Amino acid sequence: xxxxxxxxxxxxxxxxxxxxxxxxxxxxxxxxxxxxxxxxxxxxxxxxxxxxxxxxxxxxxxxxxxxxxxxxxxxxxxxxxxxxxxxxxxxxxxxxxxxxxxxxxxxxxxxxxxxxxxxxxxxxxxxxxxxxxxxxxxxxxxxxxxxxxxxxxxxxxxxxxxxxxxxxxxxxxxxxxxxxxxxxxxxxxxxxxxxxxxxxxxxxxxxxxxxxxxxxxxxxxxxxxxxxxxxxxxxxxxxxxxxxxxxxxxxxxxxxxxxxxxxxxxxxxxxxxxxxxxxxxxxxxxxxxxxxxxx
Amino acid sequence: xxxxxxxxxxxxxxxxxxxxxxxxxxxxxxxxxxxxxxxxxxxxxxxxxxxxxxxxxxxxxxxxxxxxxxxxxxxxxxxxxxxxxxxxxxxxxxxxxxxxxxxxxxxxxxxxxxxxxxxxxxxxxxxxxxxxxxxxxxxxxxxxxxxxxxxxxxxxxxxxxxxxxxxxxxxxxxxxxxxxxxxxxxxxxxxxxxxxxxxxxxxxxxxxxxxxxxxxxxxxxxxxxxxxxxxxxxxxxxxxxxxxxxxxxxxxxxxxxxxxxxxxxxxxxxxxxxxxxxxxxxxxxxxxxxxxxxxxxxxxxxxxxxxxxxxxxxxxxxxxxxxx
Numbered sequence: 001x002x003x004x005x006x007x008x009x010x011x012x013x014x015x016x017x018x019x020x021x022x023x024x025x026x027x028x029x030x031x032x033x034x035x036x037x038x039x040x041x042x043x044x045x046x047x048x049x050x051x052x053x054x055x056x057x058x059x060x061x062x063x064x065x066x067x068x069x070x071x072x073x074x075x076x077x078x079x080x081x082x083x084x085x086x087x088x089x090x091x092x093x094x095x096x097x098x099x100x101x102x103x104x105x106x107x108x109x110x111x112x113x114x115x116x117x118x119x120x121x122x123x124x125x126x127x128x129x130x131x132x133x134x135x136x137x138x139x140x141x142x143x144x145x146x147x148x149x150x151x152x153x154x155x156x157x158x159x160x161x162x163x164x165x166x167x168x169x170x171x172x173x174x175x176x177x178x179x180x181x182x183x184x185x186x187x188x189x190x191x192x193x194x195x196x197x198x199x200x201x202x203x204x205x206x207x208x209x210x211x212x213x214x215x216x217x218x219x220x221x222x223x224x225x226x227x228x229x230x231x232x233x234x235x236x237x238x239x240x241x242x243x244x245x246x247x248x249x250x251x252x253x254x255x256x257x258x259x260x261x262x263x264x265x266x267x268x269x270x271x272x273x274x275x276x277x278x279x280x281x282x283x284x285x286x287x288x289x290x291x292x293x294x295x
Numbered sequence: 296x297x298x299x300x301x302x303x304x305x306x307x308x309x310x311x312x313x314x315x316x317x318x319x320x321x322x323x324x325x326x327x328x329x330x331x332x333x334x335x336x337x338x339x340x341x342x343x344x345x346x347x348x349x350x351x352x353x354x355x356x357x358x359x360x361x362x363x364x365x366x367x368x369x370x371x372x373x374x375x376x377x378x379x380x381x382x383x384x385x386x387x388x389x390x391x392x393x394x395x396x397x398x399x400x401x402x403x404x405x406x407x408x409x410x411x412x413x414x415x416x417x418x419x420x421x422x423x424x425x426x427x428x429x430x431x432x433x434x435x436x437x438x439x440x441x442x443x444x445x446x447x448x449x450x451x452x453x454x455x456x457x458x459x460x461x462x463x464x465x466x467x468x469x470x471x472x473x474x475x476x477x478x479x480x481x482x483x484x485x486x487x488x489x490x491x492x493x494x495x496x497x498x499x500x501x502x503x504x505x506x507x508x509x510x511x512x513x514x515x516x517x518x519x520x521x522x523x524x525x526x527x528x529x530x531x532x533x534x535x536x537x538x539x540x541x542x543x544x545x546x547x548x549x550x551x552x553x554x555x556x557x558x559x560x561x562x563x564x565x566x567x568x569x570x571x572x573x574x575x576x577x578x579x580x581x582x583x584x585x586x587x588x589x590x591x592x593x594x595x596x597x598x599x600x601x602x603x604x605x606x607x608x609x610x611x612x613x614x615x616x617x618x619x
Contacts, residue, residue, distance in 0.1 A: 127312050130550075130598050132557030135575060139320070142327045142579050220439070227441045228561060232576060246444065250565070255451050256462060263451070267444035275439040 015209060019287035020280060029279025036273055040085040047079035051240050055079075062261050069261045071245075072252040080240045081265050087241035088273055091153065092223035093215070095160035099222070100215045103165035104207070107172025112180060112199055122173070125166040137163045137225055141234050152236040160225045168214050175207050213288040217281030220274045227270050242266040298610065298617065305606050309599040316595040321365060321588060325358055330379045330582040352379065352585075365588060375589035380581050385589035389571060393593075395465050396570035399562070400555045403490050407498035408548045414498070415505025415544075416537045420528075422510060434503040442496055446565040449492045460488045463567035489566045493558070497551075504547060509540040538612075545608055553601035556594050 020026035039046060048067075049055040054074040055066070062069045068077040110121040137159050144155035179185065180203070188198050229235055230243030233251075237244065245266040249255065254262040331349060334340050346355070353361050353376075368374045375385035418427035437445075454462045461467070465485050470478060512518065513536060521531045551558065559572030571590060578586040610617045 123308070123311075126308070127315050130312055130553070130602070131316065132554045132594060134560055135557045135594075138560075138576060139323065139579055143323050146327050224441055228443060231441070231443050232560070232564060233580075243441075246447070250447065255447055256455055258451070258455055260451070263444075263447055267441060267447070270444065271436075271440045274441075275436070278435065278439055 012209075012212075016212075016284070019209075019213075019284050022287060023283040025279040026283030029276045029281075029283070032272060032276035033280060036085055036089060036276060039082055040089050043082050043086060047076075047082040049076040049079045051075055051079040051083045052238075059259070061259070068265055069259070071248065071262060077245075077262060077265065080245055081242070081269060083240040084242045084245060084266065084269065085273070087153070087239055088223050088226065088270065091157055091160070091226045091241075092219045092273070092277070095157045095222040095226070096164065096215045096219035098157065098161035099164035100168045100211060100218055102161065103168025104172045104211050104214075106165065107169040108176050108199055108203065108207075110169065111173040111176025112195070112203065118173075121169070125169050128166040131163075133163055134225075134228060137229065138232065138234060141229055145234070153239060156226060156229055156235055159229075160222050163225070164218055164222060168218065171210070171214060172207060175210055176203060179203050179206050210288045213281065213284035216277060217285050220277040220281060223270065223274050223277065242270050302606070305602070309602060313595045313599055316598070317588070317591055318362070320591040321362055321584075322358060324579075324582070324584045324587055325361075327579070328582050330354075330584060332582075352377070369592065375592065376585035378578075378583055378586040380577070380583045380586065385585050388586060389574070389589055389593065392569060392571045392574050395568065396555060396559045396563070396572060399486065399489060399493070399568070399570065400559055401552070403493040404497070404551050404555070404558075407494045407501065408551065410494075410498040411501035411505050411548065412537075412544065415502045416509050416532060416540075418502070419506045419509035419513065420532050420536065422506075422513075430499075431503065431506070434499045437496060437499045438503070443561040443565055445496060446489070446492045446562060449488055450565060453488055461485050465569050485568075489562050489568055493562055497558075501548060505540075505544055508543050509536060512536050512540045515539070541612055542609065545612065546605055549601060549605040549608070553594075553598040555597065556590065 020030055052075065055076045056070045056074050058070060058072050058074045060066055060070040060074075066076050066078065068081065071077055071080070106121055106125070110118045110125075140159035140162055141156055144150055144158050145152055147155070150158075185198060185202060188202050193201075226235075226241065227243035227246075230241045231247050231250070233247050235241065235244055243266075246263060249259070249263040249266070331345065331352070331354070334345050334348065349355050353364055356364070365376070368376065373386075377383065378385050378388050381388045414430065418424075418430050421427050450462065453460045461484060466472075466478065466481050467485075470481055472478060518531065518535050521535045526534075556571050556575055559568075559570050560576050561572075562568060563570045563573040564576070571593075575587065575590045577583075578590060
């Protein structure tokens, strides 16, 4: 059984490699992404200082001791930047995964059951999509941050996930509609399988690649949302994230004082992270989304 | 479906959306905390005074009663209550800031939609040219750069390094509104940078959307037939290709007008521009329920109105919708 699962995972990885390597951007994206993962995992070994400790005088320009200078309370900016990779990747992928799974369940239900279920769920998706994205995410974050027992970082994750599911629901719904009509689903029905086991044993496996591709694609948007929220000051003020660094840079007049070493690097890192995921997502989506592949 | 049935369906859907948004915001807002919490830290405040202030804002009633009051005041009297931070009527606070946001966003959205449409169709038509590929790469890079950071770069470049544009505000400090050329020039001077960043960024990102919708049409047989019939390039491009790609484009580009307040938040934050985007953000943070509710009614109403206009444009553009 375990060898069965591991061979399945191996097949999955192989398929992804094929999908990614079909286009050059996919490979470039993967390389950039692996680089970021290494930085995030080995942050304590790569970072020259503890980003939470005062390691020098405040507002230092770049120097051999502090390659990117120090911030307003004397923390090393390069170390903040390195640790920031963790927060960005973590929030981005977790929010994208939750949002995609919720969207996938809604899409599966709408596509499979049709009729009233489909009408109600599709209307809900339409209403949700007519809400202002950023404002709604800010609002939900403010609500969840206030909830007792929810750590701030998860409040942000849930807020982003809750605004990103409807788009996934649409994609999964149309994929489910096309799979539903295939002969083996009819055969499964004929031998008397329940609706739930048809959905989870026969339809879900067929769209699992699409779902993983969606997660990766949505992660780029989730990372941008996280950056915007922290830049606005929503989020854990003590967590080192790139958006939060920019929030403090702006609040402490780094832009007006021309401290480029403070406000340039976080933006570059956000862009690199988003781009790496977007590159992978673009080539995966093209491979797994049948509508895009045919055209 | 007849036109009438179609419109009825859309209007019903619009009203559901409207009530969904304002109801959701009303009840969720009350989960963000007590707007008068700070009063309790003030030693001069006796519990009786605090209770009477709460009663003034209706906070002593259960939430569903507050909701009914809110609906009654809005529909019967056109009032949205008092802002707890500004200590003034909500409608006055919003109407004071709204012109700045509308004057910034409407021209920017219009210009960037036009540019996105024209350039998008053009690069779809010449999809193999070097300029097209360069623009697509630029567009992908642009959509990966966080928008607020792009605005910071512009602020640094033009206002700090070059010093040719102001660093904050919609007008110079101490300047109050008057119908004078002096005021208008000062206003435009502050307007230039936020307008440029907003327009540039959205033109480039929506351009890609227009291109992708248009490319789907290029493969159609009727386009090939139109070329074979010897029509000029421009005729085929706009009467056959763009015309058929237009419906989804109208929806996506048109809906931007409904989200004006949303689109203004980050711009107004970076450029310290006094508008409704920043106002709504601060209403959420300071738990000013009444200000938030008032702003959300405007937003929900604009979603409905814009959707309705898009529907009318649809009917004009698509005979299948028009004739049912």
